[in-house]
Amino acid sequence: MTLVVHVPLGDRAYDVRIGAGLIADAGTEIAPILARPRVMIVTDERVAPLHLPALETALRKAGIDSDSLILPAGESTKSWPHLSRAVEWLLEQKVERRDVVVALGGGVIGDLVGFAAAILRRGVRFVQIPTTLLAQVDSSVGGKTGINSAQGKNLIGAFHQPSLVLADIGVLDTLRxxxxxxxxxxxxxxxxxxxxxxxxxxxxxxxxxxxxxxxxxxxxxxxxxxxxxxxxxxxxxxxxxxxxxxxxxxxxxxxxxxxxxxxxxxxxxxxxxxxxxxxxxxxxxxxxxxxxxxxxxxxxxxxxxxxxxxxxxxxxxxxxxxxxxxxxxxxxxxxxxxxxxxxxxxxxxxxxxxxxxxxxxxxxxx
CATH class of the missing domain: 1.20.1090.10 (Dehydroquinate synthase-like - alpha domain)
Structure with a gap:
C-alpha cells in the first residue's frame, strides 16, 4: 500500500509517496511529470550498486531514457568541488529547464542535487528518491538544498522544491x-x-x-x-x-x-x-x-x-x-x-x- 502526503505550495505543490517497492514503479510514477522521456540521475558510490540498476530498469520499462553520475559517498561530498562536478555534468548532458533530474540517495545527494537543480539554468525540476530513513522523513521534503563550507553546515544553498518524492521504505532494509x-x-x-x-x-x-x-x-x-x-x-x-x-x-x-x-x-x-x-x-x-x-x-x-x-x-x-x-x-x-x-x-x-x-x-x- 502506498501512502500519499501532499505538500500544498500552490503551483509548486507536490506529493510525497511512501511505500515499499516504489523504486520498481519509478517509471510509472515519474512519467506523468516529464516533458520528454529522459531523466538524469545523480547518486553515490554506496547507493548505486544497491538501487541504480532497479531504477534504470523501471525507467526503461516506462520508455524513459536515463544517464547517471555517481559521486563519492559521505558528507564531504556536500562541497563546492562536487557541486561543480554535478552541474557541469548536467550541462554536458544538455539538461533543459523542463527536464527532470533525479536525486537517488540519502540526504547528502538530495541536498547537493537539489542545489544543483536550483542554480542550473536558474532552476530545473528534480525528483527526490531518498534511500535513507533520515532523507525520507526530513531532508527530501521541504525544498531546503545546499552544501557545507569550512565555516559550517548548510550555509550555502537555496529553497527549491522537488516535483515529486518517492520514499521507498523497502530499501531501508539495506541500511547499516x-x-x-x-x-x-x-x-x-x-x-x-x-x-x-x-x-x-x-x-x-x-x-x-x-x-x-x-x-x-x-x-x-x-x-x-x-x-x-x-x-x-x-x-x-x-x-x-x-x-x-x-x-x-x-x-x-x-x-x-x-x-x-x-x-x-x-x-x-x-x-x-x-x-x-x-x-x-x-x-x-x-x-x-x-x-x-x-x-x-x-x-x-x-x-x-x-x-x-x-x-x-x-x-x-x-x-x-x-x-x-x-x-x-x-x-x-x-x-x-x-x-x-x-x-x-x-x-x-x-x-x-x-x-x-x-x-x-x-x-x-x-
Missing amino acids: RRDFLAGYGEVMKYGLLGDAEFFAWLEEHGPRLRHDLDARAHAVAHSVEMKAGIVARDETEQGERALLNLGHTFGHALEAATGYSDRLLHGEGVAIGCALAFDLSARMGLCSQEEPSRVTAHLAEMGMPSRIADIPGALPDDAALIALMGQDKKVVDGRLRFVLAREIGAAFVSDAVDRSDLAAVLAAAR
Missing part, C-alpha cells in the same frame, strides 16, 4: 543499523517538537521500525505529514519552520567539530542535540527534569548516542563549540537562537539563553 538509527534521530525530533502522542507511540514502537514495515510506514508518513504542514505554513523559515531545527544548533556544531566525518553522523548529532536542548530547557527551568530523562532513556533503548561523551575521539573545548554555534543559520544580530521546550511536544525558539547555562550543559554532557 547505525545509518538506520541515525535517521531515527529525525523521526524522534517530530514527536519532541510538536506531538507528544507521537513520541509516546515511538517509545512503544520505535524498536520495531527496523523490522516492521507497517510501523515504519506509519512513522515515515506521520513525520512527513508534520513537516509538510510546517513547510506549507512557513516555506522559507521566517518563523515556525525553525522548530524543525530542534537539536540542530548543537548537532551542527558537533558535526563541524568532528570534520563532517564518520565519527558523527548527522542524525546522531541531532539525537545528541535534542538531548542537550532538553537538558538546557530543564536547567533554565522551562521544563521538568523528567522530560530530558525520558529523551535520554528512549535514546538508550534505541541504542543511540545521547551525550557528547558518546562521540569517539577528542573534541574542541566548550568555548570552541559555542563559537561554532555562532555560525548557525538561526543567529540573528549575533545572538544565538535555540529551539527549547516546555515539555515533550511543546518546542519554541528563544534567544534568551545565558552563556553560563549553555556552558554548564555542554560540560555535563562530556
